[in-house]
Amino acid sequence: MPESITMEVWRYRPERESEPTWDSYEVPLRKEWAVLDGLNHIKDQLDGTLSYRWSCRMGICGSCGMTVNGEPKLGCSTFLTDYAPGPVRVEPLHNFPVIRDLVVEMGDFMAKLPTVKPWLVGDDEPDEDTEYRQTPVEMDDYKRYSMCINCMLCYAACPVYALDPEFIGPAAIALAQRYNLDSRDAGAEDRRDVLASAEGVWACTFVGECSVACPKDVDPAGAIQRYKLTAANKAVRDLLLPRGAR
Amino acid sequence: MTTKRSPEPLLWLLFSSGGMVAAMLVPVLLFLFGVAFPLGWLTAPGHDYLASVVSHPVTLLVLFGLCVLALFHWAHRFRYTLYDGLQLKRYRVPIGILCYGGAIAGSVVVALVLLRAI
Amino acid sequence: MSQVRLYRPPVSLTWWLRKPSYLVFMLRELSSVFIAWFVAYLLMLVYAVGSGPGAYRDFLDLSANPALVVLNVIALAFVLLHTVTWFGLAPKAMVIRLGALRVPPNVILAAHYGAWLVVSAVVAWVVLR
Numbered sequence: 001m002p003e004s005i006t007m008e009v010w011r012y013r014p015e016r017e018s019e020p021t022w023d024s025y026e027v028p029l030r031k032e033w034a035v036l037d038g039l040n041h042i043k044d045q046l047d048g049t050l051s052y053r054w055s056c057r058m059g060i061c062g063s064c065g066m067t068v069n070g071e072p073k074l075g076c077s078t079f080l081t082d083y084a085p086g087p088v089r090v091e092p093l094h095n096f097p098v099i100r101d102l103v104v105e106m107g108d109f110m111a112k113l114p115t116v117k118p119w120l121v122g123d124d125e126p127d128e129d130t131e132y133r134q135t136p137v138e139m140d141d142y143k144r145y146s147m148c149i150n151c152m153l154c155y156a157a158c159p160v161y162a163l164d165p166e167f168i169g170p171a172a173i174a175l176a177q178r179y180n181l182d183s184r185d186a187g188a189e190d191r192r193d194v195l196a197s198a199e200g201v202w203a204c205t206f207v208g209e210c211s212v213a214c215p216k217d218v219d220p221a222g223a224i225q226r227y228k229l230t231a232a233n234k235a236v237r238d239l240l241l242p243r244g245a246r
Numbered sequence: 247m248t249t250k251r252s253p254e255p256l257l258w259l260l261f262s263s264g265g266m267v268a269a270m271l272v273p274v275l276l277f278l279f280g281v282a283f284p285l286g287w288l289t290a291p292g293h294d295y296l297a298s299v300v301s302h303p304v305t306l307l308v309l310f311g312l313c314v315l316a317l318f319h320w321a322h323r324f325r326y327t328l329y330d331g332l333q334l335k336r337y338r339v340p341i342g343i344l345c346y347g348g349a350i351a352g353s354v355v356v357a358l359v360l361l362r363a364i
Numbered sequence: 365m366s367q368v369r370l371y372r373p374p375v376s377l378t379w380w381l382r383k384p385s386y387l388v389f390m391l392r393e394l395s396s397v398f399i400a401w402f403v404a405y406l407l408m409l410v411y412a413v414g415s416g417p418g419a420y421r422d423f424l425d426l427s428a429n430p431a432l433v434v435l436n437v438i439a440l441a442f443v444l445l446h447t448v449t450w451f452g453l454a455p456k457a458m459v460i461r462l463g464a465l466r467v468p469p470n471v472i473l474a475a476h477y478g479a480w481l482v483v484s485a486v487v488a489w490v491v492l493r
């Protein structure tokens with residue numbers, strides 16, 4: 001194994017340059033080092049001006065999303081040795097405006113997320129000591145969608161989001177389904193206006209790349225596809241049945 | 247958002263059914279009539295036999311369903327190909343008219359040709 | 365907070381060439397054009413059959429034209445791409461339950477291919493009998 005590997009890092013410092021540039025750094029190539037460790041080495045030893053986000057170092061917080069050799073990845077879960085002999089090219093996540101270096105602006109997602117009401121919607125306020133029972137089978141319905149860590153890799157992978165920023169996007173729809181499919185939830189009808197709109201599931205052309213990119217195996221593409229079927233069934237029912245019978 | 251009146255769900259159902267029947271039926275038909283018979287790998291059926299097959303009510307029904315649904319499948323996908331591939335979403339109204347209008351016009355032609363075969 | 369100057373990366377017109385998976389997606393979408401072509405071709409055939417033995421002969425001669433054969437071979441490749449990708453994606457939308465058990469996606473996939481085989485065999489038998 002070679003001693004070191006070259007990391008080419010995408011740089012954008014708005015006060016210095018109007019167009020992004022690339023900087024190259026030599027970092028030690030260690031078996032246990034992830035791309036994030038390489039960036040930390042650069043920041044600590046070589047160039048303190050480099051900006052990027054991270055926190056947990058274990059694929060849980062979702063803050064270290066970045067583009068590694070063209071693919072959206074979690075910096076902390078992507079190992080340098082997989083890219084030896086290098087170079088490794090690190091860019092910010094695609095499809096987002098860049099604030100600085102590898103730091104992107106996710107305000108768009110933050111604004112869209114609450115519109116799908118990603119929380120349990122109840123029929124009425126429960127008593128203090130109401131217990132909501134759920135069988136393991138019922139939990140299986142939504143468990144996968146509850147694993148999302150909001151890392152935005154799916155948005156970075158999605159060409160539809162790149163072309164149409166109004167699209168509410170993979171994770172938001174998967175999170176809506178996480179609650180729609182929960183036996184304790186009664187909010188499906190509330191979420192329908194947003195989900196079944198032109199900027200909701202109908203904007204999706206099932207490229208499927210979101211599910212490939214997702215580090216948590218959430219399968220947002222599957223969630224969207226399932227909801228298309230649900231929304232289509234509901235629409236047909238609306239068309240055929242009189243109001244009272246729905 | 248006036249979602250409950252949106253035609254998208256119906257268009258999507260047509261697209262999906264079209265995708266399914268096309269996936270099931272088109273490969274074998276295209277292989278036989280587009281490749282195997284023209285290249286002489288297999289002998290094409292005689293006219294009288296094929297005419298009796300085509301004019302059978304079940305065949306007519308299957309062909310009608312296949313053709314109409316396949317056209318709506320095309321309309322839907324082609325519309326999105328123009329949106330995404332050529333980034334033409336700002337022209338969504340004329341594109342919609344072109345695609346679904348084409349599918350409707352095509353369906354009329356399908357009906358006329360099949361009625362003639364009875 | 366002072367105003368930050370955000371950098372907005374442009375989307376290129378050829379974004380679908382950036383990754384092989386995007387290209388496959390674009391080809392998959394383009395398969396619809398060849399499905400529309402197939403409908404036209406099928407209508408030509410039905411029209412010829414309805415017009416009598418002479419017209420049917422003419423259609424067979426026309427279909428042996430090398431340019432048309434090349435077109436149909438390309439179309440067949442796209443149609444097969446459609447079938448394979450369609451079956452690959454269909455299990456994603458379907459959640460089928462038998463009692464408490466969820467039918468595994470592989471089984472749904474295999475069922476699609478099985479049905480395809482049966483349908484193709486029936487069509488071939490009807491045409492070639």
Ligand code: SF4
Nearest residue numbers: 148149151152154214
């Ligand atoms: S769905 Fe997956 S890729 Fe998308 S934000 Fe959630 S964890 Fe990340």
Ligand code: FES
Nearest residue numbers: 056057062064076
């Ligand atoms: S640092 Fe938390 S997910 Fe990578």
